[in-house]
Amino acid sequence: MTKELTVCTETLINAHASKVWEVLVNPEYVAQWDELPENYPEENMTVGSKVVWKLPNGEQSITSISKAVPNLELVIDLYGTAWKVKPQAGEVAYHYNLIDKDNQTLLKIEIGDFSIIENGQMYYDASIEFAEVSKAEIKKLAESL
Template sequence: MRKLFIEKAIIIDAHISDVWKVLTDPQLNKQWIQEWWPELETLEADWRPGGHVVWKLKDGQTGADGKVTIADPYTMLSFSFRINEPNTSKQEIITYKLEERDNHTYLLVTVGDYGDTPEHELCYPGAVESWDLSLPKIKALSEK
């Protein structure tokens, strides 16, 4: 199978700590995720290596879960993301890399690998669209 990753970047006119907060604070995180996942109700996260991340839906069900692999505050955060659907084993690794550049924050998001199975590859276009919606909202929330 071929490797298939999303890689998107945005420059945000905010301090790196403000961007980090938008990525990790459950209330702020929910606001940008709901741009493409309106059923999301809450995020429960322990943003330390080995910590669990759980996305709960409005009906009380767990919509997705994951585990933190890298947590370097204001620099990098990486975690697994697995949608809870019967008969599926689709899982991605989501990585945020932050860098301060000329009084702005450069955010690079990498997600994948979608190329591990033909079924998972079908999810790629929707995931690209999700990040196309998420990044402008992350920027807007960070710049408030």
């Protein structure tokens, strides 16, 4: 039996959920806490929005939004074309949950479960650092709006 490889973290943000949401879906802000390809569209991301990265080996890494409930929940699926397993929606994903806390927003982030894919530990390890850096930047941006 494989161990679940899911990164879980959270941060309390001194901003309304609508501001946190804006930082999560507006490419102008997303580019400050995550990578986006050059010339990515300026419109806010919604269900079906994709980011496709061409990898040096000719494969692709693809993220696509499978769920977007404004001010509450965002799910961004992750898939690599070299992966032997094609995950179902939400199986290997970035989950962002926003919880209202009296004029503040608790942002919960879960990234994974990488146990279902080959080299899952590598993705899990990289996601630990990504989660810590991105949540701090999301907090800073939302509090500055």
